[in-house]
Amino acid sequence: LCNTCCVSFITGRGGTKIKELEDSSGSRIKVTRGTYESEVKIFGSIDVQNKAKMLIDNLVTSSGQNCVRGKTLDIINPENNPKKPVINWASLRENRAKYESMKWAGLPPIEKNFYKESSRTASMSQEEVELWRKENNNITCDDLKEGEKRCIPNPVCNFEDAFEHYPDIMANIRKVGFQKPTPIQSQAWPIILQGIDLIGIAQTGTGKTLAYLMPGFIHLTSQPISKDERGGPGMLVLAPTRELALQVETECSKYAYKEIKSICIYGGGDRKGQIDVVTKGVDIVIATPGRLNDLQMNNFINLKSITYLANEADRMLDMGFEPQIMKILIDVRPDRQTVMTSATWPDSVRRLAKSYLKNPMIVYVGTLDLAAVNTVQQKVIVIPEAEKRAYMRTFIKSMKPKDKVIIFVGKKLTADDLASDFGIQGIPVQSLHGNREQCDREQALDDFKKGKVRILVATDLASRGLDVHDITHVFNFDFPRNIEEYVHRVGRTGRAGRTGEAVTLVTGNDWRFASELIDILQRASQV
Known part of the structure; x- marks a missing residue:
């Protein structure tokens, strides 16, 4: 026991002294303060306790105070010192497979292979296949399975080759009026319909969404058990932004198949x-990771029923969603089929793909590392920071009546500032950034799509999921934070077979991106 007024000599400021005493002696020390007297307990072996007691006695003596009285300090016998439970990690690792099998026991089997190759596709010679791939944006394919490689399926050159056995899907395609599949669809559909995991790399606006949605519809409606018996959704699409998630949902609704919800x-x-909607029952969930994680952790959604997973990987990593994705995947059965799409293929996306796809095939449309945009004329203007606004005003004045432009900026404040400037000049404009309410963002997109405004000022948030086919120009007022973002921005124009123009302002602060930018321009043969 000791006077309470002397406890501070033992504990020190913020407990630093007691930590020193514990480190020096190897003991654990607990101080219980009272009104007049405090109790000091020392835990550990007898030798350790005696060493700690001696250190405390020396500390108190050197302070010149008569703190310790009566029974000096409580010595706790080792046998009375409760030990912390020890986790047997080796045992957990050894039994991991057993625990995993227990977790997934009782789930219904999955059917994955629904592909019936048409005679026309099967009759293509190797030379014809290679020529077709070269002429269709230089498609390259690879099997990432270790060991013996599988045969890459021939591409399907028209819709009937992929879906002739699915009349409802063919009826929807005819209703929309598509003439033929895009290159990524032609090569992806035979792979996905065979039940093989796929990584699809292609520039924005090339039909990646339908590349996984169409086979997903077939997968969902062809399982051995009916969707009513499944006990939850069967298909999950992860997207980094709400704009992209809403765009995927629009595509889903447009090609609705067999009353899929x-x-x-x-x-x-x-x-x-x-x-409310999820708990009543749905077949497809399209989600951003944060909100899905919230519903998952609060048991509002059952992810064990998911058998088909698609991930729009663009921006997932640089928006910091990897931890949420990993939490989501804990509850998704490991024998699912997985499709991942991206416009770029940097090391970070490769690492993510390796962690949750099983023996995938990969289809690249265009270049390997960055899908350089060949349908867009790219102009780079080197300019002082102070002259950027004047140049932008000149550019806007030169636009034709039917032109439509996105002006990309680096900050939300800049977006509001430029939109305000245009408003003062009487020029109709909308802005899109993360600080705007969801209803305002949707209104801004709707006005831009319908042509009520022909200028949209946006942060990079809008460079995902902005599905507007008639954008004629992209104007990079601020250079993006990395070269992948540049590719995504520029890909907002030149979509769906059209050509477009991108103007990028480069100041002295942006020189670190110069070599990568030159590389992109060279690949697009624009240097």
Whole structure:
């Protein structure tokens, strides 16, 4: 026991002294303060306790205070010192497979292979296949399975070759009026319909969404058990932004197949409404990772029923969603089929793909590392920071009546500032960034799509999921934070077979990107 007024000599400021005493002696020391007297308990072996007691006695003596009285310090016998439980990690690792099998026991089997190769596709010679791939944006394919490689399926050159056995899908395609599949669709469909995991790399606006949605519809409706018996959704699409998630849902609704129900779950939306729809039962969930993680952790959604997973990987990593994705995948059965799409293929995306796809095939449309945009004329203007606004005003004045432009900026404040400037000049404009309410963002996109405004000022948030086919120009007022982002921005124009123009302002602060930018321009033969 000791006077309470002397406890500070033993504990020190913020407990630093007691930590020193514990480190020096190897003991654990607990101080219980009272009104007049405090109790000091020392835990550990007898030798360790005696050493700690001696150190405390010396500390108190050197302070010149008569702190310790009566029974000096409580010595706790080792046998009375409760030990912390020790986790047997070796045992857990050894039994991991057993625990995993217990977790997934009782789930219904999955059917994955629904591909019936048409005679026309099967009759293509190797030379014809290679020529077709070269003429269709230089498609390259690879099997990432270790060991013996599988045969890469021939591409399907028209819709009938892929879906002739699915009349409902063919009817939807004819209704929309598509003439033929895009290159990524032609090569992806035979792979996915065989039940093989796929990584699809292609520039934005090339039909990647339908590349996984169409086979997903077939997968969902062809399982051994009916969707009513499944006990939850069968297909999950992960997207980094609400704009992209909403775009995927629009595509889903447009090609609705056999009364499949879908829902879009995203932060900023009506959480209670989303929970109500999910708990009543849906077939496809399109979600941003944050909100899905929220519903998952609160047991509002059953992910064990998911058998088909698609991930729009663009921006997932640089928006910091990897931890949420990993939490989501804990509850998705490991024998699922997985499709991952991206416009770029940097090391970070490769690492993510390796962690949750099993023996995938990969299809690249265009270049290997960055899908350089060949349908866009790219102009780079080197300019002082102070002259950027004047140049932009000149550019806007030179636009034709039917031109439509996105002006990309680096900060939300800049977006509001430029939009305000245009408003003062009487020029109709909308802005799109993360600080705007969801209803305002949707209104801004709707006005831009319908042509009510022909200028949209946006942050990079809008460079995902902005599905507007008639954008004629992209104007990079601020240079993006990395070269992948540049590719995504520029890909907002020149979509769906059209050509476009991108103007990028480069200041002295942006020189670190010069070599990568030159590389992109060289690949597009624009240097």
